[in-house]
Amino acid sequence: MGSGSGELxxxxxxPCFDEMREPDGTVRPAYAGYRAWLDAQAPGLLKRKGLEAExxxxxxxxxxxxxxxxxxxxxxxxxxxxxxxxxAGQWRKLSRGIEQRVRALxxxxxDLYHRQEIVRAGRLPERLLQGNLAWxxxxxxxxxxxxxxxxxxxxxxxxxxxxxxxxLEDNARxxxxxxxxxxxxETMMAMFPELFTRVRVREVSDYPRRLARSLxxxxxxxxxxxxxxxxxxxxxxxxxAYFEHAFLADxxxxxxxEGSDLKVTGGRVAMRTTRGWQPVDVIYRRVDDDYLDPLTFxxxxxxGVAGIMDVYRAGGITIANAPxxxxxDDKAIYSFMxxxxxxxxxxxxxxxxxPTWRCSEPDAxxxxxxxxxxxxxxxxxxxxxxxxLIGPTSSRKEIAAFAAKLRARPDNYIAQPTLSLSTVPIFTxxxxxxxxxxxxxxxxxxxNGIDITPGGLTRVALxxxxxxxxxxxxxxxxxxxxxDD
Amino acid sequence: MSLRLAIDHATTYQFAGxxxxxxxxxxxxxxxxxAQRVIAWDVAFDGATPEVAYTDEYGNQVALVALExxxxxxxxxxxxxxxTRDEAxxxxxxxxxxxxxxxxxxxxxxxxxxxxxxxxxxxxxxxAQDPLATLHSLTGRVRTAVxxxxxxxxxxxxxxxxxxxxxxxxxxxxxxxxxxxxxxNIPARYVSGYLLIDGREDQDAGHGWAEGYVEGxxxxxxxxxxxVCPNDRYVRVAIGRDYHDAAPITGLISTxxxxxxxxxxxxxxxxxxxxxxxxDDSPAG
Numbered sequence: 001m002g003s004g005s006g007e008l009x010x011x012x013x014x015p016c017f018d019e020m021r022e023p024d025g026t027v028r029p030a031y032a033g034y035r036a037w038l039d040a041q042a043p044g045l046l047k048r049k050g051l052e053a054e055x056x057x058x059x060x061x062x063x064x065x066x067x068x069x070x071x072x073x074x075x076x077x078x079x080x081x082x083x084x085x086x087x088a089g090q091w092r093k094l095s096r097g098i099e100q101r102v103r104a105l106x107x108x109x110x111d112l113y114h115r116q117e118i119v120r121a122g123r124l125p126e127r128l129l130q131g132n133l134a135w136x137x138x139x140x141x142x143x144x145x146x147x148x149x150x151x152x153x154x155x156x157x158x159x160x161x162x163x164x165x166x167x168l169e170d171n172a173r174x175x176x177x178x179x180x181x182x183x184x185x186e187t188m189m190a191m192f193p194e195l196f197t198r199v200r201v202r203e204v205s206d207y208p209r210r211l212a213r214s215l216x217x218x219x220x221x222x223x224x225x226x227x228x229x230x231x232x233x234x235x236x237x238x239x240x241a242y243f244e245h246a247f248l249a250d251x252x253x254x255x256x257x258e259g260s261d262l263k264v265t266g267g268r269v270a271m272r273t274t275r276g277w278q279p280v281d282v283i284y285r286r287v288d289d290d291y292l293d294p295l296t297f298x299x300x301x302x303x304g305v306a307g308i309m310d311v312y313r314a315g316g317i318t319i320a321n322a323p324x325x326x327x328x329d330d331k332a333i334y335s336f337m338x339x340x341x342x343x344x345x346x347x348x349x350x351x352x353x354x355p356t357w358r359c360s361e362p363d364a365x366x367x368x369x370x371x372x373x374x375x376x377x378x379x380x381x382x383x384x385x386x387x388x389l390i391g392p393t394s395s396r397k398e399i400a401a402f403a404a405k406l407r408a409r410p411d412n413y414i415a416q417p418t419l420s421l422s423t424v425p426i427f428t429x430x431x432x433x434x435x436x437x438x439x440x441x442x443x444x445x446x447x448n449g450i451d452i453t454p455g456g457l458t459r460v461a462l463x464x465x466x467x468x469x470x471x472x473x474x475x476x477x478x479x480x481x482x483x484d485d
Numbered sequence: 486m487s488l489r490l491a492i493d494h495a496t497t498y499q500f501a502g503x504x505x506x507x508x509x510x511x512x513x514x515x516x517x518x519x520a521q522r523v524i525a526w527d528v529a530f531d532g533a534t535p536e537v538a539y540t541d542e543y544g545n546q547v548a549l550v551a552l553e554x555x556x557x558x559x560x561x562x563x564x565x566x567x568x569t570r571d572e573a574x575x576x577x578x579x580x581x582x583x584x585x586x587x588x589x590x591x592x593x594x595x596x597x598x599x600x601x602x603x604x605x606x607x608x609x610x611x612x613a614q615d616p617l618a619t620l621h622s623l624t625g626r627v628r629t630a631v632x633x634x635x636x637x638x639x640x641x642x643x644x645x646x647x648x649x650x651x652x653x654x655x656x657x658x659x660x661x662x663x664x665x666x667x668x669x670n671i672p673a674r675y676v677s678g679y680l681l682i683d684g685r686e687d688q689d690a691g692h693g694w695a696e697g698y699v700e701g702x703x704x705x706x707x708x709x710x711x712x713v714c715p716n717d718r719y720v721r722v723a724i725g726r727d728y729h730d731a732a733p734i735t736g737l738i739s740t741x742x743x744x745x746x747x748x749x750x751x752x753x754x755x756x757x758x759x760x761x762x763x764x765d766d767s768p769a770g
Contacts, residue, residue: 114582130586140542141582264508264551267537295510295737306737307508307536310549314537 017161017422018434030085033199046427049081049191078476080426084458091482097351099450102153102443105328107344109149113139123339128332136324142313144322145220146447151320153443159422166354173326177457178442179244184479200484202454208251215282217446221315228281230254235287235303245286264307269317282318289323331414332380360411368415372399375415436461454482486571488717491763492679493564500557501750502743507552509736512723513563514546519577526565532556544581545723566763567720574714576696576704588672594727595664600648605668612669620697627662627709656728658709659695672698674724677731681718681760688758
């Protein structure tokens, strides 16, 4: 799902932090209300509801597939009916850390496309930018409307203890999955309506409204009307996230458009409507940078709009997220996020990174080569788990082969330790059983501020002991609750 | 030394069938700068409508124009007067927000291969010690390796291809020079502009040359085709990493089939360009 690689690593021998229960079995405060409700239910409820949920999802799944032309483009992602619960106090602290990080990301992106003060100050090596194709020269010297680069950000978090959340990766380019956050909540409320009267959970259903408001606040200089026109640009029905594009456009009351519905006219980017060509003020594009404008990027692309970059630089449209934000998702850049946060906010980072060895540094490389069996090694530009080594589950032969690749191109890799990741129970045939989880909160940025939807998308490894939460590899999702005070 | 140059540059497209849609990105407006001052300048269109104008990442003045659907010919005319000074090739300090390393990156037209590697053989040490002298000697090497011979290359010919063929036009020589300079770790870029040529007021096309960056001196022009550093006969219009970045006109055009399929009309591009010394009292071309 999305650009997140979702490779959650843990060391099975270490005791994991269980988010529901203390080691002695006592239920933690976050889950007290839920547990009390569950204990009062008839036995077999979750089993029955689990089947209902599956039927519910198949029903909605079928409606999703109405738009899909062939099988397999939209698939069901397993949903687990036990919520993942975060207390109000934990969320407050998390929110501060997320807000700080997102503020730093935007300041960083502005700097990378202007004076590069962070490079001049010697805090970020220039070589991370040189030759990095995610850094787009076309953005140099240009400030997007409102100074916002990442209108929508997903920060992937993992947890190792009561107050220990770490950032696994930043998704500043195109974070996806928000439709699952919304669908999961809707499903839970449909299945257990009385539960939500017993436990006070903060809303997520207003996310599309917040998104529409946040995007509208980023209107370009050329906007003159009363209400900015927002459109969602999708690559089309064959894209794996097409459902999400259609869903968000529908929920926001925005037009869903493809490249062929748009053209440059009257100095603006306009969309075809029944009343002729209407200018678009803000475009929420789910088309990658390289396909956005055949006049500027890949000339063979039919998914974008010829000349949109010219209109953009002339102040005629807002593109969300801004082109060139993908540089912030680079894993070598990620390893510098603690320095980046400190450089732009003047504060130490509230949320730590997962410790990361940069193999480009000789000492780090030596350590990584000596400890490959315990480490996770990733390609710096990679995503989706390609080209990586998971030391603890690899054979000696695989490790030796990987070591050779690592020696040949050390600057192409970073390494991270296996962490003792938190677990949350899922519902299984044998009852509740702990499984590893991560969390992707969704963050909206506009000149009016940073807006974090309470909760996010919890991905869960459904197989016992498994560390992989990717939906393509046996991962599922859960409703994520932030408790009200 | 200074000159006032009057320039009149018209590009006409004629199409066999009417235009369906088209967008053209124009870099046809010179800016006042280190060695030139724009006295008057205008870009006019026939068969096209201006959409937006902006300054691009290189500092070039860019206009995007839409071709008028149904038209069968389009003319874009840039004309005006520019006062130039002889700065012995110096083009000023590095400015703007593109870092110097951007000018070390390969582009499709300047990708380095074995030909470029052979061309710069033995120059690496000299390039590190005295980049200016190296760039001058590179001019000679490129002239020897790529003879000036029109008609064998086009605007999409990569440096390596022109080098292998051993012939090309000013654009090819500039691309080879740029690729070679980058191979020596010297930032280099392409300049598109105009050149006053004695006895050739009317020309077939604009001119193109290269610039290399030398610490302490800034950007320095090298016109391989004429074996000189640009002087007061040169007008800079746009810069980029290669011709494509700086080209006077790039774009996309699609046309409909001609109404009369039997007519043997073909799409045609005509360029008329005159570069001359302006009369003293001439305000604009």
